[in-house]
Amino acid sequence: MNGQKQKIAVCVSGGGTNLQAIIDKINDGTIKNTEISVVISNKPDAYALERAKKAGIDAVCIRPKDYENRDDFANTMVDTLKKHDIDLVVLAGYLVIVPVKMIHEYRNRIINIHPSLIPSHCGMGYYGLKVHESVLATGNKVTGATVHFVDEEADHGPIILQKAVKVHENDTPEILQKRVMEEAEWNILPEAIDLIGAGKVKVIDGIAHIEE
Template identity: 70%
Template sequence: MLKIAVLVSGGGTNLQAIIDKIAEGVITNTEIAVVISNNKNAYALERAKQAGIEAVCVSPKDYENREQFNQEFLKTLDSYQVDLVVLAGFLVVIPPAMIQKYENRIINIHPSLIPSFCGTGYYGLKVHEGALARGVKVTGATVHFVDEGTDTGPIILQKAVEVQNGDTPEILQRRVMEQAEWEILPRAIHLIANGKVTVKDKKAVVEE
């Protein structure tokens, strides 16, 4: 059984997709051990509680400096002894110590087809604003392992979504969530839980 921690900063729509897909049996061999947020007002914490999942907040506002926060966050995460950490809209920079400790055991969902519209500064609506400003006809989402870079880790799954005339960043964000993010993040967890993903030469090899 794959024990996962889901890290979230906001509403938790991707968390909800994971909860639903586990309940439906689409994700197998997996349980959510804890949901951790840096934001005590994150609705994701409420979603976790409603599903009977332990919900914890570790906020940087409660610590004197970022180093103290990082240490406490890692200590909290470690205490649940999870196999996989899932970043589902988590807007905190992951400290190098955590990346090293959980090498190839942290995955992230990014709302574009990496390497387009990713890296420093590309998060949330900014990704979709960038795609629309460039006039791309296809965008999508990517699930990747987290390494020391920003959106540079091995790519596990990608799904394309068409850009339509008249799209606003908000409309495009919603379509990418519904058609890509909520599909491939649960799928990636299912594949990892069933031993279908390995990392070789900094590339993720997926056996479907």
């Protein structure tokens, strides 16, 4: 980043537990060379916006349904990111299909956290508790979380980090969701942000490589 801090935007639809993990790990020095410039939500009542305000971070609500078409929504998203000089976009529980224009403008500069080991239990319709319900219905003994770069397909794109989490015999979707967040998501998302900020992640032929 040429000595300058990496500026990130965090996009969230709900409570923002992953956002809080990022804020905490910037504050304690786990994530270095990084600042959150803006938090964007598609829901005006998302608690993530409150978390941002409490941390002194710009908080913006951009709702797709407020725009006549996807192009206008895409333009507003891109304009907001450019206004804040964003280097990296972090999708942390963002339940909106990212506009193609935004993907093109920020190729290999948008990352997403997904609560399973991609390519299992992912794609259209797999979000929130639905992912963990699918894991339990399949009888998986191991699940986890994945951080990946975003491309034009849902829950697709070069994988940066993954962490496995054991499935226990008496798990409910809610219990499993909490364990995956605590053991995997809240650790590997901050780690990926730190690695990217340090310039250690390179995408070659569709594969993300991490410098040792």
